Amino acid sequence: MAEEAILGYLETNDQISDSGHFAAQLGLDHNDVVNVIKSLHGFRYVDAEISPLGIHEMTINSLRRSGVMQDIKKEAWVLTDEGKTYAATGSPEVQLFLAIPPEGIPKDELQKKLAPSVYKIGCAQAAKNKWVNMGTLITRKVQHVDDKVKDSLLRITDGQVVDQDDIKSLKARKLIAPQTWKGYLVKKGPNYAPKRKKVATDLTRENLQRGDWKELEFKEYNFTAKGLPIEGGHLHPLLKVRQQLKDIFRQMGFEEMPTNNFVESSFWNFDALFQPQQHPARDSHDTFFLQAPSTTKELPEDYVERVKRVHESGGYDSRGYGYDWKRDEANKNLLRTHTTAVSSRMLYLLAQKPFVPKKYFSIDRVFRNEAVDRTHLAEFHQIEGLVCDRGLTLGDLIGVLHDFFSRLGMSKLRFKPAYNPYTEPSMEIFSYHEGFQKWVEVGNSGMFRPEMLLPMGLPEDARVIAWGLSLERPTMILYGIDNIRDLFGPKVDLGLIKKNPICRLGI
Ligand code: PHE
Secondary structure, X not given: OHHHHHHHHHXXXXXXXXHHHHHHHHOOOHHHHHHXXXXXXXXXXXXXXXXXXXXXXXOHHHHHHOOOOOXXXXXXXXXXXXXXXXXXXOOHHHHHHHOOOOOOEEHHHHHHHOOHXXXXXXXXXXXXXXXXXXXXXXXXXXXXXXXXXXXXXXHHHOOOOOOHHHHHHHHHOOOEEXXXXXXXXXXXXXXXXXXXXXXXXXXXXXXXXHOHHHOOOEOOOOXXXXXXXXXXXXXXHHHHHHHXXXXXXXXXXXXXXXXXXXXXXXXXXXXXHOOOOOOHHHOOOOOOEOOOOXXXXXXXXXXXXXXXXXXXXXXOOEOOOOOOOOHHHHHEEEEOOOOHHHHHHHHHHHHOOOOOOEEEEEEEEEEOOOOOEOOEOOEEEEEEEEEEEEOOOHHHHHHHHHHHHHHOOOOOEEEEEEEEOOEEEEEEEEEEEOOOOEEEEEEEEEEEOHHHHHHHOOOOOEEEEEEEEEOHHHHHHHHOOOOHHHHOOOOOOHHHHHHOOOOOXXX
């Protein structure tokens, strides 16, 4: 219908100066007309460009002014996003009214019950309608209210007639906006014909048998058409950030530690790190212990003896903790609560040979018996780095941290004194986040205590600077994810993994 009209009109006329007027004159839907123009344009039956008459508001007034469409009664209004929400959930004033119990409600409590914008707009409109008494206690003034706003919005969606005053007020509240359309200027194109020829998209066996392929006109290939989306694997953001971190560590000359054991003994996870056996982190509230096998088979006995002594009575200029150290407690198997368990094993191994300085890192999974919320899971990944050399100082630690974090795009750092049983001094690491405009905690660090290093057999002047952070935190910041459950675990959003860019430009 629209196609015939356009091609037919161009047969005897130079041009259609505005598709909107054209559609209105013929009583056609402008969207249909535009679709046909685009298709005819694609096959070069017509040439089309945006009409110099520009963008029109599809209201009665503008159409009257332009001298067309006198007999079209319907105004074209569309709902704004806000309008759509209220059409679905009800107007804020009615939501507010319904949230007030018959006996009234204190202002701050009512505020807690509603979204901030619903509360704010709801109060203003409900007061204007004289539905409520405002004050510290908010009460109802009337028994019942009708949601006229919602009704009108729904009528507009359905294309029904709405009272002019209501239109005015909905427009003033920005719940509706006039529908606009772009008009096209249309002329004959190089392939113009009064009727569209059917073009073949495929050469069939029948075409060949009948011989009609000779007369057929074939549709041209569209070499710029997008192909089907490729079905393939997608790297999870955690894997991508892990790779980036591995590269950073390797560029800085760090070797990766073997982290392929999730099950660890309490000894390596806690005792070797001078973490006393009564420490709250060793409680089953914070740590997952194993039922089977519940204990470790083997520990290096002479080293265990030195660890026991340092906990009980100290040595190496330390007084120790002064308690009765229990082997049974050290034997208990657990899911490692930090990758520092691996660092303690590696430093012990290092101490068994003639001393060489080392730089080690690891990135792997750890487990904590924690309540799960939008920023915590019971399992997550830890990034850990350490440098072992003679005579290292806190200055070295700060320098290495600046180097490491600036490679991640975090060059503004601050440090705050902290406490870890196995490091002294210890520092929390904060980085200034330009987007959030605030300092965010990005890691924990320190110098391993002599009570940890000397029983292992490391030289007196060997020092270890070390730091740890979660892989999830920087990944969430880099990918703008605010709920950890979208990133990891059973509720992970697979769409998010597919949609993520292959690479992030900048950091
Ligand atoms: N193990 C610490 C944690 O779990 C991180 C850390 C590593 C702190 C090394 C100091 C040194 O938070």
